[in-house]
Amino acid sequence: LRPVQRILMAPGPTDVDPSVLRVLSAPVLGHTDPEFFSILADIGTGLRQTFQTQNPLTLALTSSGTGAMEACLANVIEPGDRVVVGVAGYFAERLALIAERLGANVVRVTAPWGSPVDPGDLRRALGDASTKVLALVHGETSTGVLQPLQDMGKLAHEHGALLLVDTVPTLAGIDVQVDAWDIDMCYSGSQKCISAPPGLALVTFGDRAVAAMKARRTPVSFYFDLQMLERYWYGDHMYHHTPSISLYYALREALRLIKEEGIAERIERHRMAQTLLLDLLAEIGLEPMVEPDSRLVTVTTVRIPEGVDDLSVRRALLQDYGIEITGGLGELKGRIWRIGLMGYSCQERNVLLVTSALKAVLSRQRLGTREAAISAKPPARASQAL
Amino acid sequence: LRPVQRILMAPGPTDVDPSVLRVLSAPVLGHTDPEFFSILADIGTGLRQTFQTQNPLTLALTSSGTGAMEACLANVIEPGDRVVVGVAGYFAERLALIAERLGANVVRVTAPWGSPVDPGDLRRALGDASTKVLALVHGETSTGVLQPLQDMGKLAHEHGALLLVDTVPTLAGIDVQVDAWDIDMCYSGSQKCISAPPGLALVTFGDRAVAAMKARRTPVSFYFDLQMLERYWYGDHMYHHTPSISLYYALREALRLIKEEGIAERIERHRMAQTLLLDLLAEIGLEPMVEPDSRLVTVTTVRIPEGVDDLSVRRALLQDYGIEITGGLGELKGRIWRIGLMGYSCQERNVLLVTSALKAVLSRQRLGTREAAISAKPPARASQAL
Numbered sequence: 001l002r003p004v005q006r007i008l009m010a011p012g013p014t015d016v017d018p019s020v021l022r023v024l025s026a027p028v029l030g031h032t033d034p035e036f037f038s039i040l041a042d043i044g045t046g047l048r049q050t051f052q053t054q055n056p057l058t059l060a061l062t063s064s065g066t067g068a069m070e071a072c073l074a075n076v077i078e079p080g081d082r083v084v085v086g087v088a089g090y091f092a093e094r095l096a097l098i099a100e101r102l103g104a105n106v107v108r109v110t111a112p113w114g115s116p117v118d119p120g121d122l123r124r125a126l127g128d129a130s131t132k133v134l135a136l137v138h139g140e141t142s143t144g145v146l147q148p149l150q151d152m153g154k155l156a157h158e159h160g161a162l163l164l165v166d167t168v169p170t171l172a173g174i175d176v177q178v179d180a181w182d183i184d185m186c187y188s189g190s191q192k193c194i195s196a197p198p199g200l201a202l203v204t205f206g207d208r209a210v211a212a213m214k215a216r217r218t219p220v221s222f223y224f225d226l227q228m229l230e231r232y233w234y235g236d237h238m239y240h241h242t243p244s245i246s247l248y249y250a251l252r253e254a255l256r257l258i259k260e261e262g263i264a265e266r267i268e269r270h271r272m273a274q275t276l277l278l279d280l281l282a283e284i285g286l287e288p289m290v291e292p293d294s295r296l297v298t299v300t301t302v303r304i305p306e307g308v309d310d311l312s313v314r315r316a317l318l319q320d321y322g323i324e325i326t327g328g329l330g331e332l333k334g335r336i337w338r339i340g341l342m343g344y345s346c347q348e349r350n351v352l353l354v355t356s357a358l359k360a361v362l363s364r365q366r367l368g369t370r371e372a373a374i375s376a377k378p379p380a381r382a383s384q385a386l
Numbered sequence: 387l388r389p390v391q392r393i394l395m396a397p398g399p400t401d402v403d404p405s406v407l408r409v410l411s412a413p414v415l416g417h418t419d420p421e422f423f424s425i426l427a428d429i430g431t432g433l434r435q436t437f438q439t440q441n442p443l444t445l446a447l448t449s450s451g452t453g454a455m456e457a458c459l460a461n462v463i464e465p466g467d468r469v470v471v472g473v474a475g476y477f478a479e480r481l482a483l484i485a486e487r488l489g490a491n492v493v494r495v496t497a498p499w500g501s502p503v504d505p506g507d508l509r510r511a512l513g514d515a516s517t518k519v520l521a522l523v524h525g526e527t528s529t530g531v532l533q534p535l536q537d538m539g540k541l542a543h544e545h546g547a548l549l550l551v552d553t554v555p556t557l558a559g560i561d562v563q564v565d566a567w568d569i570d571m572c573y574s575g576s577q578k579c580i581s582a583p584p585g586l587a588l589v590t591f592g593d594r595a596v597a598a599m600k601a602r603r604t605p606v607s608f609y610f611d612l613q614m615l616e617r618y619w620y621g622d623h624m625y626h627h628t629p630s631i632s633l634y635y636a637l638r639e640a641l642r643l644i645k646e647e648g649i650a651e652r653i654e655r656h657r658m659a660q661t662l663l664l665d666l667l668a669e670i671g672l673e674p675m676v677e678p679d680s681r682l683v684t685v686t687t688v689r690i691p692e693g694v695d696d697l698s699v700r701r702a703l704l705q706d707y708g709i710e711i712t713g714g715l716g717e718l719k720g721r722i723w724r725i726g727l728m729g730y731s732c733q734e735r736n737v738l739l740v741t742s743a744l745k746a747v748l749s750r751q752r753l754g755t756r757e758a759a760i761s762a763k764p765p766a767r768a769s770q771a772l
Contacts, residue, residue: 001425004413004421006419008414010416013416013417013628013631016413021412021413021414024632025407027390027391027392027401027402027407028401028583028584029390030392030396031584033704063449063453063609064448064627064630065627065628066608066628067448067449069608070607070608070609097608098608100605101606101607191628197630197631198414198629198632199631199633219486221607222455223449223450223452242398242399242452242585243450243584243585244584244630245584246410246583246584246632247632247633252387324416324419
């Protein structure tokens with residue numbers, strides 16, 4: 001195996017700090033080893049700091065972020081429950097789909113892709129009906145839009161609903177305050193602003209959510225049963241399933257790096273990187289899709305200029321320079337590029353590189369030449385022999 | 387992070403070959419990178435060789451083996467379906483529980499823990515009722531019993547049922563022939579005889595199972611939706627979720643090592659290791675729990691002698707020698723030890739070590755001394771600085 005060395009500027013996974021990559025190779029511990037439980041405890045502490053919460057039920061699942069979506073919904077929803085979802089992008093629609101598969105009565109409150117969902121619309125949808133969950137996506141990776149969360153906890157609770165928030169591309173890159181904002185259930189992934197490898201999902205449940213989970217009458221998915229997982233992590237360590245030990249080493253190290261940097265400093269780094277990115281993109285005639293007020297800092301969506309072929313540009317970036325950015329999903333396919341600046345990938349040199357590489361590729365396309373200046377070479381490979 | 391260097395002789399996870407540990411630290415690729423799809427294709431080929439099947443739908447999930455249990459059952463079972471489970475241990479009971487949570491009408495065919503389930507009892511339970519799935523555990527990790535699978539495919543199909551087989555502790559350590567034995571759905575984990583790190587679940591579905599999956603009318607778990615996963619792996623690579631990239635590197639390398647060794651040679655290595663283990667255990671007065679005919683080669687269950695304290699012996703093995711073995715689950719708690727000899731952990735030197743360490747610890751306990759001869763030292767730590 002000699003995987004190429006990419007520069008990952010898609011909306012995740014990101015490049016991973018060498019110190020995080022290194023701990024992945026540590027010897028595997030058993031899942032009931034006291035040393036491993038001390039690692040889990042460290043992760044719990046690090047996650048609480050990152051989510052800005054005191055919630056005891058805060059842990060990492062052996063699954064992707066999509067697994068966390070399913071875990072959060074599955075543990076509280078029962079067939080027939082009403083769920084209001086703010087939908088203005090691919091991942092919010094996924095939340096709605098998962099809730100429907102779980103038997104929920106889903107009400108979608110929509111907005112055009114590229115705008116946040118209107119709080120007034122959400123209030124009207126909650127209306128007088130008994131609603132179990134209000135679900136919102138804080139950062140919509142598919143559109144590059146930030147959904148404001150002010151007063152959303154209050155709104156949900158006034159209507160007797162739990163507030164569920166997806167912070168997959170925002171946690172540790174943009175301010176996320178689970179306790180101060182009254183979020184009942186919050187999840188994220190390991191591979192975005194946390195910058196650990198993909199494969200772990202981060203979940204925190206507050207008191208209201210725990211009460212709803214315990215009050216349910218119908219069975220929950222065994223694999224995603226958060227009560228059993230909490231017992232394994234924080235109770236008598238009763239076996240539930242064998243977690244992906246090595247990824248927990250990496251997550252612990254990634255959380256340590258976040259603490260070392262400081263959450264406020266990290267958020268500022270992400271903000272400055274996007275400012276520079278937008279400046280340099282403007283210089284080569286590329287415009288952001290989203291209005292300044294609604295822009296997601298960590299994933300920037302850029303309109304593809306008229307006459308430019310999405311796929312051939314991205315292929316050239318990948319093949320000639322080893323740079324990964326992503327195209328649009330769903331209705332935005334072929335119309336936008338998505339550039340992620342998250343975690344370890346969020347570096348000034350990457351901003352300089354992606355913009356100058358885009359400039360070079362777009363120039364070549366205008367001139368009708370297809371090859372990079374130094375085209376005979378394969379993409380840069382990892383220097384270490386594997 | 388400086389995790390201790392254990393010698394893992396519990397029934398999983400196992401120690402991991404250094405070449406597999408090393409690839410874990412390779413740079414992360416994106417989940418839509420052509421290089422990553424070529425790794426997935428290699429894994430598919432390696433899994434088919436290991437499962438001894440031609441099934442196109444053969445892949446690895448980002449979850450533990452318990453996730454694979456749930457995935458297999460969830461994709462074919464609909465509420466009210468009849469499922470017959472052969473239950474003579476903890477993991478078979480888990481299969482039954484998961485099926486029940488999915489709304490199945492579960493019929494347990496039991497046998498005493500320590501014996502296989504009787505084929506005649508299974509035939510009688512299938513009877514004339516319409517049954518969707520006959521589920522069996524090939525190697526019951528909790529008891530150390532091998533369930534014979536001869537004619538089980540035929541039996542299931544005569545009754546119109548699909549045969550589901552758990553091969554978590556057997557695949558790549560004991561003969562498993564998915565096609566020749568007419569198994570419709572089969573799963574395993576990455577961390578047993580495959581000897582990759584934990585966190586991936588291995589699944590293969592034959593034609594009958596695929597047909598049943600496609601014919602279902604009720605929704606399936608989004609995360610475990612095998613049709614979406616198959617499309618991501620082998621179809622147009624439509625995004626489903628972000629897999630744990632690094633673990634797939636490791637699985638690919640572990641499967642390469644299996645091919646290099648040869649399946650037959652690997653099976654023989656596991657057989658010889660248990661023979662030596664039982665000989666050396668007998669020399670120190672430790673007797674196997676299971677009759678020779680039913681013994682699982684890869685996990686050996688040993689009766690704890692009268693008057694010996696389970697926990698203090700295992701704690702001494704772990705603290706003084708860094709050796710992990712496991713105690714009994716459920717009704718066997720405190721009554722047996724379980725010693726795994728799987729994959730990279732299945733080495734003659736480990737057999738010599740665990741038996742001589744057990745001898746030393748048991749002697750100390752008889753003499754009423756608690757300390758190891760060289761007790762001041764901490765357990766051996768990994769030599770590499772992490």
